[in-house]
Amino acid sequence: MNDVRAVVRNELLFREVNERIFQVASSETEGLEVPCECGDESCISSLTISVGDYRRIRAEASRFIVCNEHEQAEIERVVERTPEYLVVEKTGRAREVLDDWKIDRTAT
Amino acid sequence: MGAMDSVRIPFPDHVGLEWTEPVSLDAALQDALRAAQECAAACLEVVPVVPQGARGPIATVFAVSCLAAERLEEDGHDTAAMLTLCVRLIESNLGGLDDGRLTYGAAAAARGCADRCRRALAALYLCEEDPV
Numbered sequence: 001m002n003d004v005r006a007v008v009r010n011e012l013l014f015r016e017v018n019e020r021i022f023q024v025a026s027s028e029t030e031g032l033e034v035p036c037e038c039g040d041e042s043c044i045s046s047l048t049i050s051v052g053d054y055r056r057i058r059a060e061a062s063r064f065i066v067c068n069e070h071e072q073a074e075i076e077r078v079v080e081r082t083p084e085y086l087v088v089e090k091t092g093r094a095r096e097v098l099d100d101w102k103i104d105r106t107a108t
Numbered sequence: 109m110g111a112m113d114s115v116r117i118p119f120p121d122h123v124g125l126e127w128t129e130p131v132s133l134d135a136a137l138q139d140a141l142r143a144a145q146e147c148a149a150a151c152l153e154v155v156p157v158v159p160q161g162a163r164g165p166i167a168t169v170f171a172v173s174c175l176a177a178e179r180l181e182e183d184g185h186d187t188a189a190m191l192t193l194c195v196r197l198i199e200s201n202l203g204g205l206d207d208g209r210l211t212y213g214a215a216a217a218a219r220g221c222a223d224r225c226r227r228a229l230a231a232l233y234l235c236e237e238d239p240v
Contacts, residue, residue: 017197018171024170
């Protein structure tokens, strides 16, 4: 992984997009269609997730929702597998970068 | 008919010239900010009335333009990663805005705003890369 910071930054940008989608388009009866939150800056895949699962996963700040096979073993581990998506959790250096980012954002 | 009569030079009637006036970084920033705000507002108007199954693209374009507007307003510099992500996501969802269930006026307006937003964000990115 050349630039862990750049990867984590991309994932956080995707997450911010998804948070806004959740705010305007969530429905208890139908799934939410959101962009994949993987760190690949060229990824334009999307996935469908239930509102309940989205809320549950979002409660953990170190977890991201990515399409199947979009996980990056160097920076994250898969904690949940579904036919539609994976839930990954940041590990190692990526976790440190993510924690630093949260502190920075909180401070500003 | 002599040999010279058969020679035809394939030359166009006219040669088109295209030139885009360079804009300053500040002008590009203001244009991108305005386009993103307008796009977010136009999409937000449409999202609630679109059938659930067709909401994905319009909700994504709303979210992206909203993010772009907020970031450009609060900061306005060092935005390359955000701009490339926004342009890419709007581009990949523009086709979805042509869904048959989005045929009324507000949806058409949202499509126009999304395209303008995409172009303005791309222009800002290029301007940041190579300022006038």
